Amino acid sequence: MRFNEKELVSLSRQPSEKAAELGMRGPKKGDVVKKRLVKLVVNFLFYFRTDEEEPLGALLLEQCRVEREDEQAFSIAFLDEAERKYLFECDSQEQCQEWIDCIIKARSVPIPVPVFVSFLSPYSYEFMRKNLIFYRTEIHRLTGKDPLEQYGISDETRFQVNSAFKPVSKET
């Protein structure tokens, strides 16, 4: 499949909230842990050989599951294949937790959300879209006005409430 590699590499060079040297192991049998510079930019996880300018690879953080593996390691599983995990080893328990918090939805999102959302990365597109739909619906409910109207994007498909996510009716 073709893709815009140069542009993606350029994206990987942008400043990121989360970048660190971690031990990384691929999902295949026989893969070993290698030291990599791992960097989170928008909904991509890039990994570099230390001191190299171009990333070795890019993982899209959509439809993935993050789990703690032990005190200092976490894993990301893609494709609904729980066995195909990428393992990341951190230097400390703290660092490990920070990375998990970053990738997993564990941050304070002050809304009751359906459980499945907790497997989405706060950086993932799907997560943000669901948040947006929630806020849009709630603001509309509380004020009678659609906040997206002012931006002229109320009819964009991606911002519509779909059956997969029904807004929770809130009391206070």
Next chain:
Amino acid sequence: MKLHEKILTHYLSCNSPVDKEGYLYKKGERNTSYQKRWFVLKGNLLFYKDRPADRDLIGVIVLEGCSVQLCESEEQFAFSLVFSGTGLRTYKLAAEDQLSQESWIKALLSASHSFLSLLVRDLEKQYEEIRREAYSSDSYQRSTVIGPDAERLAQSLIAINSSPSSQKPGSGVREGRSYSTNLMLLAPPVSSKPITKRSPKLWPKRNAHVTPINGPAPPLGEWPLVSSGTLEDFGELHEHYGKEVKELRADWLQRKQQEEDKVEEDLIDFG
């Protein structure tokens, strides 16, 4: 660089909704003719294949760091995805008709992760403000919903509202217009209330999507869309780009005036 394709194709085929799909013509890189392809927009990824029923994808375009622009072209209803940066590409696309063109431009403009991120934060703030007011005694005194930034937003939206692409005879014979849309949204008119006077805010020039072509990328602190620590209001950023578009539009009007002074012939003989 390895892009783990299976993850992308899995994302495409999973049950979350597709944001937009349809036929577009895509100009090749080596073969410069326009090829008809079936495009699927999901999140910040634009996939394309030969036909809707095909299982194999030809390719994908990651839509981060690009602006959507109308462009000059022999092809009607053309627009382009411009990636700013040294050696980065411009994708030229064309729609089948004007409606499709406008619809795609609008969808692609709001597709980037950065855009969505700003929008969510903006709504989050509005929501929190509304909830805070709901608890205070004089709650619904001020105008509903719209925070102070949105009034300036509404102002910039009105000014750029009748953008060139929304005045339409269907001829589309001359595609002489080009202007950068960046974060600008082709919005319908918004009825404005009297805008409260606010002292203009001085803030550094931001080029979140447009880096100087021949220069290095701006230093860390100047990428507000990526590092959330220094994020500005979506509304303010929107207004800033609105100004840029106003200037471009004025420029375009001026050039159009000069062009109209010359005699124009139909490029196509309508008989």
